[in-house]
Structures are given as C-alpha cells and as structure tokens.
Amino acid sequence: MRRTASATAWVAGAVLALAAFATHAVPRVPASDDEVVETLPVVAGWSGEQRRLRRELAQRPNDEATAIAAASTYLDLAREQGDARYAGYAMGALQAWEATPPARIPPAVLVMRATVAQFLHDFDGAEATLRMALARRPNDAQAWITLATILRVRGRYNESDAACRSLGRSGPAFYGVACLAENAGLRGNHADARQALQALLADPALRDADKAGTRQWLLTSVAEVEELAGRQAEADAAYRKAVAAQRSGYLLLAYSDYLQRAGRHAEIPKLLANEARSDAVLLRLAIAGAAARDKRAQAEADELRQRFEAAALRPGTTALHAREEAMFALDVQNDPKRALELARLNLRLQREPIDFLVFARAASAANDTAARDEMKALMQQIGLKDARVDATP
Numbered sequence: 001m002r003r004t005a006s007a008t009a010w011v012a013g014a015v016l017a018l019a020a021f022a023t024h025a026v027p028r029v030p031a032s033d034d035e036v037v038e039t040l041p042v043v044a045g046w047s048g049e050q051r052r053l054r055r056e057l058a059q060r061p062n063d064e065a066t067a068i069a070a071a072s073t074y075l076d077l078a079r080e081q082g083d084a085r086y087a088g089y090a091m092g093a094l095q096a097w098e099a100t101p102p103a104r105i106p107p108a109v110l111v112m113r114a115t116v117a118q119f120l121h122d123f124d125g126a127e128a129t130l131r132m133a134l135a136r137r138p139n140d141a142q143a144w145i146t147l148a149t150i151l152r153v154r155g156r157y158n159e160s161d162a163a164c165r166s167l168g169r170s171g172p173a174f175y176g177v178a179c180l181a182e183n184a185g186l187r188g189n190h191a192d193a194r195q196a197l198q199a200l201l202a203d204p205a206l207r208d209a210d211k212a213g214t215r216q217w218l219l220t221s222v223a224e225v226e227e228l229a230g231r232q233a234e235a236d237a238a239y240r241k242a243v244a245a246q247r248s249g250y251l252l253l254a255y256s257d258y259l260q261r262a263g264r265h266a267e268i269p270k271l272l273a274n275e276a277r278s279d280a281v282l283l284r285l286a287i288a289g290a291a292a293r294d295k296r297a298q299a300e301a302d303e304l305r306q307r308f309e310a311a312a313l314r315p316g317t318t319a320l321h322a323r324e325e326a327m328f329a330l331d332v333q334n335d336p337k338r339a340l341e342l343a344r345l346n347l348r349l350q351r352e353p354i355d356f357l358v359f360a361r362a363a364s365a366a367n368d369t370a371a372r373d374e375m376k377a378l379m380q381q382i383g384l385k386d387a388r389v390d391a392t393p
Contacts, residue, residue, distance in 0.1 A: 082278020107137040141171030155351035155382035185225035188385030216245040230387030256284040322346035336365035360392040
C-alpha cells in the first residue's frame with residue numbers, strides 16, 4: 001500500500017493490452033462453424049464468481065453494488081498476485097461514474113476508487129477522494145481505516161491517530177484499538193502496542209475458524225512491533241503463528257524479509273513456493289539466491305531486471321517501483337549508490353519502516369554519512385523509532 005494520473009493511465013493501458021495485439025493480426029476466416037480458431041487462456045485467478053460479476057456489470061454498469069463488488073474482487077486479485085492489471089480492471093468496473101462530478105458520485109464508489117488508488121500508491125489522490133466521501137458519510141468505517149493507513153504510510157502519525165479514533169467511533173471498537181496500537185509501535189511505545197494487540201488476540205470470539213484472517217492480521221502486527229523493538233526471537237514466533245493461522249501475500253513477504261535479515265536465506269524459496277511470481281516475490285527469491293550464492297537463482301534476477309527495464313520505458317513509473325528497485329540494486333546487483341538514489345526517491349512517497357531500513361542499509365553500504373544523518377533527521381521529524389535502523393552500522 002500508485003500515484004497520480006500517469007500511473008493510473010499506465011494501469012488502464014495495461015487493461016487494454018490484452019486486446020491491443022489483435023489489431024495487428026491478419027484476419028483468418030474459418031472454413032466451418034466447427035473449426036476452433038483459438039483456445040483462449042484462462043486468466044489466472046478468475047473464478048466463476050468473477051465471471052458472473054463481469055456479466056452482471058456488463059448488463060448493469062450503473063448499478064452501484066455490482067460495480068463495487070466487481071471492483072473489489074479485481075482488487076483482491078491484484079493484491080494476491082501482485083499484478084497491477086487487475087487494479088486497472090477494478091478502475092474499469094467504476095467507469096460509469098468517470099464523468100460524474102464528485103459531489104454526485106455515491107460515497108461508496110468514492111471509497112472504492114480511493115482504495116484502488118491506494119493500491120497504486122496514488123496516496124494524494126486517495127486521501128482527497130476519501131475526504132470527499134467522509135464529508136458526505138462521516139461514519140464510513142472503511143473510509144476511515146483506509147485513510148488511517150494512508151496517513152500512517154506517509155509518516156503522519158498524529159493525523160492517523162485521529163482517523164483511528166474516528167474508525168473506533170464509526171465501527172467496532174476492535175479496529176480502532178488495533179489501528180492505534182500499530183501507530184504506537186511505530187513511535188516506539190512497543191510495550192503498549194504489544195499489550196493492546198495481545199489483548200485483542202485473547203478475545204474468545206477470535207478462536208472461530210472464520211476469524212483466522214483477523215488472527216493472522218493481528219499476529220502479523222505483533223511480529224512487526226517486535227521487530228521494531230529489536231526482539232527478533234519474539235518476532236519470529238509471531239510470524240510463525242501468523243503463517244499457521246492463514247497465509248497471505250503481505251505476511252509471506254514480510255516474513256521473507258525477516259528471514260533475509262536473520263540470514264536464513266534457504267527458508268525463503270520454500271515459503272514462497274506457491275506464490276504467484278509477482279515482482280515482489282521474484283525480488284525476495286533473487287535476494288535469497290544472491291545471498292546464498294545460488295547460481296540457479298540467476299533466472300529470477302534476470303527476469304526481474306527485465307521487468308524493471310520494461311517498466312522504466314513507461315513515463316512516470318520510476319518512483320512507483322523505487323523501493324523494490326532499491327532493494328534489487330543493493331542486494332542483488334551490489335550497487336549501493338544506485339540503491340541509495342532510489343531509496344531517497346522512495347522516501348518522498350512512502351515512509352514505512354522498511355523504506356527507512358532500505359535507505360539506512362544503502363547509505364551504510366555507500367559509506368554516505370550525510371545520507372544517514374538525513375535519514376535520522378526525517379525519522380525524528382515523523383516520530384518513527386526502529387531498532388533495526390539503529391543497529392545498521
């Protein structure tokens with residue numbers, strides 16, 4: 001949890017790419033109605049439910065509930081597979097309101113549009129859209145949690161706290177407490193954050209099988225707080241409990257990064273074995289292979305390099321992938337100066353702990369004391385405290 005119209009246009013262009021190649025094909029007329037011209041591939045992740053929603057959306061493009069449901073399923077696919085094309089499909093599902101003045105767009109559609117923008121890292125656009133929705137529907141819990149997350153990612157913790165409190169008033173208090181606990185952990189109030197999250201996990205209602213996703217989310221948050229506190233063994237235990245509760249793409253990437261920092265490179269390929277080969281997954285595999293000096297991992301590195309090079313041909317997308325490219329430059333290509341340049345660019349957009357950690361590691365590898373001082377000043381400005389950054393030489 002990218003940006004401005006240029007990124008949105010690129011995603012929309014990717015949606016049209018499936019049809020674009022057909023304009024250059026030479027037409028062929030089948031000899032009979034029984035002749036199979038071509039067998040179309042099954043798009044990864046499309047289920048009967050997605051196909052049903054597509055049919056309903058085609059029949060009723062102006063139906064709010066159908067459009068939001070279709071956009072939500074596409075966005076879920078984008079998250080699961082790390083494929084921004086599905087975010088383009090999600091935006092397309094909402095196109096019936098493209099020319100509608102914001103004041104006349106249903107608030108739920110605005111929230112869905114903002115959620116897609118958040119996935120694409122268009123944080124400014126997402127925030128503005130959420131505030132428009134909340135001005136008309138101030139008790140929208142989904143809008144508040146999305147806004148709180150965006151403000152947290154930008155390093156605006158006080159504003160995120162305010163959104164968390166509004167979330168607690170608008171929906172179940174449970175979510176407001178968890179939201180505030182995550183912010184407390186970022187500020188260095190690790191004991192308070194840990195206690196709040198553990199108290200939520202102790203709720204007997206979370207023992208039900210259908211609450212596995214909630215348990216996993218809370219356990220992942222606990223693991224991240226423990227990492228911020230420098231309690232590596234406790235973080236590992238929380239990550240393993242989270243994986244046992246329910247696997248998710250975000251969790252597996254976060255745990256992969258933990259394993260990488262712990263020097264447990266060999267465990268990463270097995271952990272990610274069943275994941276879609278998104279850029280983020282390929283990056284972790286390439287880093288693990290480079291750390292283990294495994295020549296077989298060169299294929300992942302080559303494929304990822306080609307993807308980054310292709311993305312660079314699209315104007316305005318460099319910052320979109322800056323974090324991942326910085327990690328690639330640092331841990332696979334052994335180019336700390338390039339990594340530092342990309343990490344600095346990335347910090348202008350997002351300020352999560354991993355962003356500062358990548359910057360710190362790049363500055364250390366580049367032997368750039370001024371850059372490290374710059375990063376420390378920014379951390380102090382926003383109030384982030386991270387034992388891992390402090391331990392970086």
